[in-house]
Amino acid sequence: MDRALTLVTLLAERGSLSVTEAGRELGVAPSTAHRLLSTLCHRQFAVQGDKRLYRPGPALLALAKAGGPPLADRIRPYLQRLYDLVGETVHLMVRTGAEIRFVDGIESRHPLRVGLRTGARMPAYCTSGGKAMLADLEPSEIDALHAGGLPPWPGEKIHNLSALHETLEAVRRNRLGVNHEESEPGVTAIGASIGWIDGQHAALTTVLPTVRLATVDLETVTTHLLQVCADVRQAFGDNRDTKTAR
Known part of the structure; x- marks a missing residue:
């Protein structure tokens, strides 16, 4: 759970994230990072765009819109x-x-x-x-x-x-x-x-x-x-x- 939340934070802050970057930030193998990102995509917290970069998905964007001031x-x-x-x-x-x-x-x-x-x-x-x-x-x-x-x-x-x-x-x-x-x-x-x-x-x-x-x-x-x-x-x-x- 903690790793998934970290990825959500990274997506919100950076706007895009590659599997390699995710693995480096989490200190895990690319295969593990890919599995976590796939889970976020399934839950609509992320979407995979061009150049295999992951971007904030509808669920994450909705949370950002509903939240308080930055x-x-x-x-x-x-x-x-x-x-x-x-x-x-x-x-x-x-x-x-x-x-x-x-x-x-x-x-x-x-x-x-x-x-x-x-x-x-x-x-x-x-x-x-x-x-x-x-x-x-x-x-x-x-x-x-x-x-x-x-x-x-x-x-x-x-x-x-x-x-x-x-x-x-x-x-x-x-x-x-x-x-x-x-x-x-x-x-x-x-x-x-x-x-x-x-x-x-x-x-x-x-x-x-x-x-x-x-x-x-x-x-x-x-x-x-x-x-x-x-x-x-x-x-x-x-x-x-x-x-x-x-």
Whole structure:
């Protein structure tokens, strides 16, 4: 059931999915991924289109239409408040499997700033919010997500699962994920998880150019970040029982 729900989430987020992509995200053989996708087609949650790509089916589209506002719209007031407090670029990201996607953001007005990354995808382990969300998972879940090893990424500083687990222990203690020029050169980010909201695992982050670190009160920034994330959790709950983005 969990794997099928993960595929439904992937279809909703990406709009299309191949058997190879599904297998990679789930950490299963293509034959298993194909069987799961076929089941979704039978239940009309997916349809197979051109180039053997699977797309959202009538049942999934009906659910999306009947549902409430998108996550980005619901979290936008909190993202705006975080931006008002820290004055740096802020993002909302969601996790699907071992990958994160930036779904919304507000860009800083500083002359020297980090631009928006909305729509971009990266491995979770090399981003601040991704680390914060991975820290929500059990070690066995993290191992399953990275059964084939950590995906390579330019600038990566975590090279194996053992190092990732060690890093995530620190994230759990501090409630913060830190990305110091791991996702891209010259960029430092701090992120915190807001848990699962309507089945989507999400985090908020603030990001700035590394060269400006010495001019920023990081303690104040992290305090504001943690408080806003706590307010989100209080407002929406942390629906771990409905998590689908493993």
